Amino acid sequence: MGKLISMEGNQAAAEAMRQINPDVVAAYPITPQTEVVQTFAQFVADGRVDTEFITVESEHSAMSACVGAAAAGTRVMTATSANGMALMWEILYIAASTRLPIVMALVNRALSANINIHCDHSDSMGARDAGWIQLYCENSQEVYDTLIQAVRIAEHPQVRLPVMVCYDGFIISHAVECLKLLEDKEVQEFVGEFKPVNSLLDIAHPHTFGPLDLYDFYFEHKRQQIEAYGPAKQVIVEIGKQFSALSGREYGLFEGYRLQDARLAIVLLGSAAGTAKEAVDRLRADGLPIGLLKLRAFRPFPSEELIQLLGGFEAVAVLDRAVSFGATAGPLFTEISSALFRADRRPLLVNYIYGLGGRDIDIEDIQKVGEELERTAERGKTEQLVDYVSVRE
Amino acid sequence: MSKMIEVRWHGRGGQGAKTAAYLLAESAMQEGKYIQAFPEYGPERMGAPMMAFTRISDTPIRIHCHVKTPQVVAVLDPTLLETVDILDGVPKDGTVVVNTGESPDSLRRSLSISGRRLFTVPATQIALETIGKPIPNTPMIGAMIKASGLLNIEAVITNTRKSFEKKFSGLVVEKNIQAIRRAYEEVKSE
Numbered sequence: 236m237g238k239l240i241s242m243e244g245n246q247a248a249a250e251a252m253r254q255i256n257p258d259v260v261a262a263y264p265i266t267p268q269t270e271v272v273q274t275f276a277q278f279v280a281d282g283r284v285d286t287e288f289i290t291v292e293s294e295h296s297a298m299s300a301c302v303g304a305a306a307a308g309t310r311v312m313t314a315t316s317a318n319g320m321a322l323m324w325e326i327l328y329i330a331a332s333t334r335l336p337i338v339m340a341l342v343n344r345a346l347s348a349n350i351n352i353h354c355d356h357s358d359s360m361g362a363r364d365a366g367w368i369q370l371y372c373e374n375s376q377e378v379y380d381t382l383i384q385a386v387r388i389a390e391h392p393q394v395r396l397p398v399m400v401c402y403d404g405f406i407i408s409h410a411v412e413c414l415k416l417l418e419d420k421e422v423q424e425f426v427g428e429f430k431p432v433n434s435l436l437d438i439a440h441p442h443t444f445g446p447l448d449l450y451d452f453y454f455e456h457k458r459q460q461i462e463a464y465g466p467a468k469q470v471i472v473e474i475g476k477q478f479s480a481l482s483g484r485e486y487g488l489f490e491g492y493r494l495q496d497a498r499l500a501i502v503l504l505g506s507a508a509g510t511a512k513e514a515v516d517r518l519r520a521d522g523l524p525i526g527l528l529k530l531r532a533f534r535p536f537p538s539e540e541l542i543q544l545l546g547g548f549e550a551v552a553v554l555d556r557a558v559s560f561g562a563t564a565g566p567l568f569t570e571i572s573s574a575l576f577r578a579d580r581r582p583l584l585v586n587y588i589y590g591l592g593g594r595d596i597d598i599e600d601i602q603k604v605g606e607e608l609e610r611t612a613e614r615g616k617t618e619q620l621v622d623y624v625s626v627r628e
Numbered sequence: 629m630s631k632m633i634e635v636r637w638h639g640r641g642g643q644g645a646k647t648a649a650y651l652l653a654e655s656a657m658q659e660g661k662y663i664q665a666f667p668e669y670g671p672e673r674m675g676a677p678m679m680a681f682t683r684i685s686d687t688p689i690r691i692h693c694h695v696k697t698p699q700v701v702a703v704l705d706p707t708l709l710e711t712v713d714i715l716d717g718v719p720k721d722g723t724v725v726v727n728t729g730e731s732p733d734s735l736r737r738s739l740s741i742s743g744r745r746l747f748t749v750p751a752t753q754i755a756l757e758t759i760g761k762p763i764p765n766t767p768m769i770g771a772m773i774k775a776s777g778l779l780n781i782e783a784v785i786t787n788t789r790k791s792f793e794k795k796f797s798g799l800v801v802e803k804n805i806q807a808i809r810r811a812y813e814e815v816k817s818e
Contacts, residue, residue: 241650241657241665352669374692406692410666411650413657413688509690597693 239415244375244407247414248314248340248400249274251382253284254422257338258309258429261289261300265319266352267404268342272314294319298326305335306444308434310386313337316404317344317358324362330397331366332460333444336389337397339367340382343505343556344404345592353593354404356504359533360557360566362399366460368467369534371504372402376414380484381531383417386426387474393466395432403506405593417482425481464535471532488537491544493519494526499608500545500582502528502571503554507589507596511554514601525605530567538574545571546578550612552604554624556590564621583617589624600624632685633778634695637768638714639704642674644765648702649680652769655779655787656684664689677712684778702772703727704751704764709739718744725775725815727751727764732818747775749815758807759800766804767811774812781812 242250248271252260260279262272279288289304291297294315305311315323320341330337341359345351359369368388372378378400385398402408417425433442448456468488475486492512494500501511508529518525528544530537545551553572555565562569568586575581587604589596604624611617635652639645646667653665664683672678681695697717706728708714718724720743726735732746749771751764759766766788773779785805792801 239657239662241654241663374690403692405666405669409669410664410692411653412664413662506692510693512690595694597696598691 237415239413241411241413242375243270243409243411244378244402245270245342245409246274247375247379248382248402249278250416251379251422252312253278254417254419255310255312255383255386255426256284256423257286257312259287259289259301259304259311260313261291261297261304261311262313262315263291263294263297263319265294265316267344267408268314268316268319268340270408271340271342294322295326298323298330301337302326302330302333302335305330305337306333306435308431308436310390310429311335311337312339314340314342316342317346320358320362321346324365327362327365327367329445332456334395334460334463335397336395338382338385338389339397339399340378341399341401342404342408343401351592352404354406354506354556355591355593356401356555356557357591359399359401360559363534363566366396367534368394368396368398368471368532370398370400370471370531371533372400372407373506373508373529374414375407375410375412376484378402378407379414379416380478380482380486383422383425384474384478384486387477388467388470390429391466391470391474392432394463394470396463396467401505406506415482421481425478467535468532468537471535486531488530488532488540490529490531492527492529494528494544497524497526498549499523499525499605499612500528500548500551501525501554501601501604501608502530502551502567503556504530504533504567505556507554507556507601510596510598511601514598514605517598517602518605523605523609525608533567533570536570536574541571541574542578545575545582547580548582550583550585550608551575552585552587552608554587554589554604558588558591568621583611583615585611585617585619586621587624588621594625596624631687632683632689633700634698635682635684635700635702635772635778636695636698637680637682637702637704638708638712639678639680639765640708641672641676641678643704644763645678645680645704648704648765648769649682651766651788651791652772652779652784653682653684654791655784656682658787659779659783661685662688677708699723700772700776700778701725702768704768715741715744720744723747723776725749725768725772727768729753732816736818745775745817747771747815747817749811751811754807754810754814758810759803767807770808770811771815774815775817781808784808
């Protein structure tokens with residue numbers, strides 16, 4: 236360990252999958268996820284993994300095969316993007332409700348129409364209520380590290396939920412960056428041996444999966460499913476700590492950047508966080524008391540932690556790379572404002588929609604958000620709740 | 629951040645601009661630098677104008693936005709000069725390297741270029757004479773590192789050999805290295 240290598244984000248994802256060596260991968264290629272599946276299929280063909288690779292005719296079948304394989308008692312992984320995940324829709328819910336610890340790389344891409352292959356978060360945000368844990372990555376290193384952690388989080392006895400590891404299409408998936416890899420043995424030891432729970436193939440102890448469940452018990456089952464997300468937060472933190480001990484790289488529910496003495500904050504997800512750190516440094520140099528909160532876990536949503544962290548701030552700008560049509564504001568904003576409503580001292584909140592369909596957001600764009608946020612704090616009120624970054628009006 | 633260099637590669641689909649951007653980045657990484665490299669993805673078609681980018685820095689690169697003000701530009705195809713604004717965002721002290729048989733002086737006059745350090749190299753001709761194919765990407769790397777002083781040529785050659793050995797025969801690898809060396813020697817300044 237320790238040597239920097241260069242890789243595209245998708246190669247880093249495939250490399251993590253190779254080292255995890257899952258029992259089953261069922262996947263269908265779609266831009267910008269294609270290289271994950273293509274590279275992993277090559278590992279299978281070359282005999283570098285023991286994985287049963289199931290080629291399927293659609294994403295609906297890919298997730299269905301994942302559900303079947305996971306229920307049978309195997310470690311299962313897959314990957315998709317945008318319209319591909321939309322086609323999985325029905326089965327996403329079944330995977331989560333059946334408490335199957337499937338790990339999926341989701342290479343974030345805009346949903347059609349019009350057809351666009353570039354990044355936004357409309358695919359994962361649309362699936363936020365499906366019951367999957369959602370972790371967002373800033374760069375290739377985080378993609379690699381998070382996929383490895385995701386296996387442990389998903390399979391944790393107190394969690395047993397599928398995990399979606401989200402990273403930005405093209406911006407991360409198709410960019411070469413420097414990262415450090417772990418040794419195969421280190422990854423194997425970290426993920427450990429898969430221990431099936433309630434396996435369908437355990438014929439000495441027969442189980443039923445997904446039976447008819449009407450108004451007599453369905454509600455109780457949903458009530459139990461809700462409870463699974465409480466421990467999930469602690470488990471994400473705990474596995475993050477264990478991974479830090481192994482790799483030296485810190486992981487938790489979120490990452491705060493220069494927040495300690497800040498009165499203003501920007502909140503966002505994904506690859507724009509690095510650009511935002513640079514913007515925060517420049518704004519700080521100009522004397523603005525601003526910091527960044529990069530959220531890693533969107534599901535489970537760390538409400539209590541964010542109340543602790545952001546309650547008392549003067550103003551917070553939430554940047555959404557997705558829209559919820561007809562809603563008050565973007566999905567991340569709605570979540571943050573709903574949490575902060577319970578803060579003793581509520582910050583002023585503003586929402587920016589940015590980067591739809593891969594539209595670039597640069598350092599200056601985020602600097603402007605910070606400068607406008609200061610004016611909002613000075614005015615003591617939010618004048619425009621939702622604004623848009625770099626869009627022609 | 630202050631020590632980060634951004635490079636923009638202009639080419640046509642099939643000329644190897646993406647490979648050049650990646651090779652430069654990997655060579656820089658072998659020299660202890662932090663890097664990013666990525667192409668501009670649109671409808672990918674053989675012969676269509678495209679761009680690729682390399683970032684090289686002494687410190688880890690955090691930003692994930694487009695390259696808008698590259699200090700170095702490499703143009704793999706002279707026909708792009710008529711259709712693409714290769715100087716877009718390039719600072720007055722930026723470096724521009726063009727694959728052409730023309731001299732830098734004559735190119736400056738014909739394109740009315742003000743400022744910038746201009747270099748030319750007949751990369752396609754060098755490629756034909758060394759590799760035997762009109763693929764100008766490897767000679768352009770040689771010309772570009774000479775013009776910009778970004779990297780040591782031996783570092784680039786070592787890394788190109790390592791990278792190409794995985795994909796090509798020994799003969800093809802050596803021809804590409806010969807192309808890099810020739811372009812490094814033959815690139816013309818004003």
